[in-house]
Amino acid sequence: MSDVKTWIKDGFGVVARLALAGTFIWACIHKIAEPYDFGLQVATYQILPLSLVNLQAIVLPWVELIVGLLLIAGLLTRGAALVTCGMNVMFIVAIALALAADLHLQCGCFSSAEAGDEMDASLIVRDAIFLVVGAAVTLMRPDRFTLDRLIERRRQNA
Amino acid sequence: MIKTAVVSALQAAGFVVIAAGVAIGTNAIRSDGIPLVTDIEYEIFAPCKDSEAESEAADASDLADGADESVLYVDARPAEAFEAEHVDGSINIPYSVLFGATAEDIAAVKREIAARGAKKVVVFGTYAEPESTEQAVDLAEPLAQQLIEAEIAGVKHLEGGIEELKKSGVQTVKKSGGS
Numbered sequence: 001m002s003d004v005k006t007w008i009k010d011g012f013g014v015v016a017r018l019a020l021a022g023t024f025i026w027a028c029i030h031k032i033a034e035p036y037d038f039g040l041q042v043a044t045y046q047i048l049p050l051s052l053v054n055l056q057a058i059v060l061p062w063v064e065l066i067v068g069l070l071l072i073a074g075l076l077t078r079g080a081a082l083v084t085c086g087m088n089v090m091f092i093v094a095i096a097l098a099l100a101a102d103l104h105l106q107c108g109c110f111s112s113a114e115a116g117d118e119m120d121a122s123l124i125v126r127d128a129i130f131l132v133v134g135a136a137v138t139l140m141r142p143d144r145f146t147l148d149r150l151i152e153r154r155r156q157n158a
Numbered sequence: 159m160i161k162t163a164v165v166s167a168l169q170a171a172g173f174v175v176i177a178a179g180v181a182i183g184t185n186a187i188r189s190d191g192i193p194l195v196t197d198i199e200y201e202i203f204a205p206c207k208d209s210e211a212e213s214e215a216a217d218a219s220d221l222a223d224g225a226d227e228s229v230l231y232v233d234a235r236p237a238e239a240f241e242a243e244h245v246d247g248s249i250n251i252p253y254s255v256l257f258g259a260t261a262e263d264i265a266a267v268k269r270e271i272a273a274r275g276a277k278k279v280v281v282f283g284t285y286a287e288p289e290s291t292e293q294a295v296d297l298a299e300p301l302a303q304q305l306i307e308a309e310i311a312g313v314k315h316l317e318g319g320i321e322e323l324k325k326s327g328v329q330t331v332k333k334s335g336g337s
Contacts, residue, residue, distance in 0.1 A: 035192045036190070051195050054195060055194055058182060058185045059174075059182070062177040062181035062184070063181075065177070066177045078165075078169065079172070082167065083170045138166060
């Protein structure tokens with residue numbers, strides 16, 4: 001593959017990886033800081049049984065954080081990107097079910113900045129875009145700026 | 159390729175397990191942590207759009223023959239009136255002006271919709287006491303409204319009662335067996 005193509009591919013890889021990481025880390029901050037509020041938002045979707053609401057509210061933000069940090073570092077990139085795909089599928093299903101049930105609620109994805117903004121179908125489009133980006137990062141070879149590639153080079157030189 | 163996919167999937171599963179461990183551990187030591195399993199209901203404020211909707215009047219395009227299972231006719235008149243004459247294939251939910259329809263009645267409508275795969279529900283029924291000089295009371299609209307509030311979709315009310323349906327050519331069954 002020519003150098004230009006490789007640089008374009010790596011450039012896309014970096015942007016996609018950092019965009020995903022930034023989004024997930026930004027999304028997890030208020031959820032980790034305010035677990036009760038996030039639990040309430042999970043409950044509002046009326047999808048999970050009450051017994052699983054808190055577990056979801058506790059674990060999900062930490063998955064977002066760990067995956068976000070791994071994507072920034074470019075460590076185990078494909079596995080981390082695969083998790084973002086799974087989470088985006090879950091978000092899309094949850095939003096679609098809430099819209100189908102005509103529930104008037106905020107998505108609870110980010111901070112209270114979005115308070116008052118009622119959820120609509122555009123959120124499904126947004127998450128679908130993240131899903132495609134996550135799938136691309138999963139399927140592509142990690143870009144040259146990742147720790148994965150650094151470790152690979154070291155192994156080859158050893 | 160397959161090896162990469164398997165490794166990625168295992169990594170992903172590992173991240174979730176590690177994150178769950180960190181999350182549960184952190185939650186356990188923080189002062190504002192929440193219980194892993196709550197036994198107190200969250201107070202959810204998410205009103206349904208349907209509960210705010212009002213029943214619309216049915217028109218000719220909403221009507222079909224009683225044999226057409228895509229339309230469920232709900233007769234809101236008292237049982238005696240239903241027995242005397244009713245639309246073929248309809249169900250009777252006697253609507254009380256004072257108390258409305260019962261929860262069992264609403265559940266019966268839901269069951270019937272599910273059993274038939276009905277897409278529309280047309281509620282009809284006006285009623286006046288026999289030999290009464292007072293104007294007939296419309297039972298259809300309040301029952302339709304109650305069904306909408308019970309989150310049943312596709313509900314409309316028909317003005318004019320069973321007579322209006324007969325004018326539209328919908329078959330009825332009389333107690334004596336005639337139509």
